[in-house]
Amino acid sequence: MEILKRIPGYALALRTVKIYLRKLWVRVVIMGLMSVVAIGLTQLLERVLPDAIATAVAAHSADRLLNIIANAMLAVTTFSITSMVTLHRATSQQWSPRVHRLLLQDKTTQNTLAVFIGAYVYALLAIIMRELGIYEEERATVLFFTTVGVLAVIVVYLIRWVLHLQTFGSLTQTAEQVERTTREKFRERFDNPCLGANALTEPVPEEGELILVKTSGYINEIYTEVLNAAAQELDADVYLLRNIGDFVFVNEPLAKVIRGDGPKDESDYESIEEALRDSVVIGIERSFDQDPRFGLIAMGEIASKALSPGINDPGTAIDMINRVARVLSHYEDETSKDRSEPLERVWVEPLDPAVLIDDGFGALARDGATLYEVQHRLQSVLKALTHHPDHELARAAGLAAGVMMNRAQDSMSFDDDRKRLWEAFRDEGTAPE
Template structure:
């Protein structure tokens, strides 16, 4: 039963990863179009003859031709819009946000429906030319085609409404915040990815599993790792966090045998199947990456070419809202404890640096941004978690000192000091 649960959980995780890819949705809609086309042919013989002959094949032909011509043009237009938005978002904000926009569900679903409808129309036309659908019995084909047209119209309206904000700054920052907050809450709902918190030094005598290629630790399957550890009677220590860049032959995992020495080659091969190394970081399982992207957007807004303090202030507020969900992963036991897997918990100081580090440095001389930054730090210093409170206080004190050096006008300095929490003001 445990192996079955592991397989199901791992399959669900992989399914979630593939569901974010455009080609997967396109293939599914294409197959659905083929299925619907064949299904309509199977249903047709069960329609009473007087009803079946109420519509002839010419009626369906006109609709199929309309869909085939229109969907090709609309799909090309939609792809052009996508490419334009990807390029503009990369140049204006940060290239890291492009991958998130590429995973936009509304865009992917719309393109998948358009291509699926195009495939359906082509199949319908081909089957009509081959004589599979006869003129005398086209009742089901006609009404199925009408339903396909309705689906096209609905998705076209959604797409037009979506384009009103697609790729704009406010929409982009909302998407990044939403995804980051969702990943953050998922991580905290299952502290340490469901494993035991790695808060102490790894025991001596462990066997190091090194990276087989250089790349980011993009994704792991904790249930599969724990199942492998149980099979070989070992404990696995994930010494590197998700998002860490590991060079080839650098330590990635440490394994502690609980009994006899396992077959290390076989164990290493099984562990590789549960760990993903790649050339880029992803948002899933990596809430720190989302915070970094938010910080990059705010930092880019403060560049001389953009000079947009309002965006930086908006990003600070959003990062503060994300961090408000923080809780110490060592304080609670996960619902499903993976007893053979040890994972390092999130560190509050790292999260603050990810979200505010670059932004606070690049906006050190801008009073309005620094005031909002200090107000956010002051709010986080009242957070229920003592670790986050201490980290926020330390960073507030450091960033206040940096800003006071960059801002030379004394009245502005006094204004900034007054906006800071009394606990971090200079004596």
């Protein structure tokens, strides 16, 4: 499997399939096709079954069940879609618009809606075929028991949907989903350091040709396998100057290409330029797909929103601080990972621990600078992160703790709060001089 993942076409196809499987309409189409297949199979089985079994149930028995499914699924699907839209809007307004993208990919919601619509399609097709006389009146055993099976699936997913609605869109469920997704994206990144490319830790060579951005937007994905294959074919080295999650503007340098010593053809430059633009996906919105930093930012925004005067919920901010700390506690240095076969022709900058800490804590540290309980918890987790095995992350946590302490000292108006925070911070051994 690891060998297959390094094949450019396979890697691109696998990521494309994953992206489409997260879309609601794809699951709906799949369930609709399964409904059509189920109807077709009932016809085939009805014809091969012995007469004694095939005629055990009359078609009018299945008609009542099909009518129940058709009528119920239309109402239930409409209710479910209304509930989903309402919860998505409420969550976006109350916590952060960024979590809306995650809620749209909720598997339970997508599967439930797909099953409901698929069952509706099944019932409609069966009713139409009954009205056309395709099903014989006396041979409907397979149709009846297939319909019973569809009803059983509907009941199971209806129960799952009701249980899911109890927490769907709540702060706890939303925060858990953001944290879980962020951990998964960090794990994917650490399992494939620098997106499989070489770590760009040294200054980019001055020689070479710059490739400019042709459209403004966020870098959502970088298919390094595809880019590496093109670079090998053209005997070139590609240094990516921007990373996942960066916002790039038109005519801004995106990468630098250094071609080998062989004869240089202008078409080669155009080929590597085209490969780079095909490999770097730029969108109008930031995505969670290859961007673990985006998850940290989303959690920080939830905390910052909770500290607004209209909500005034320091407890949520403290919970987000804990969640960000849990994610960062699993940080690994990409440059120290032992990799047997990195992509030879592509260089990507590794994640910066200082940037990660600012992504997760920067906004809430500013918006909660006057609140003692928020600042105390923030300093506590930063102190814990100073003992992280990775020295760069530990150092970045110590520096951030000093900066955030200075901001809190300048922002707090109550002397006793400033003194208590300073004393607690100084006792932990990280107070700035």
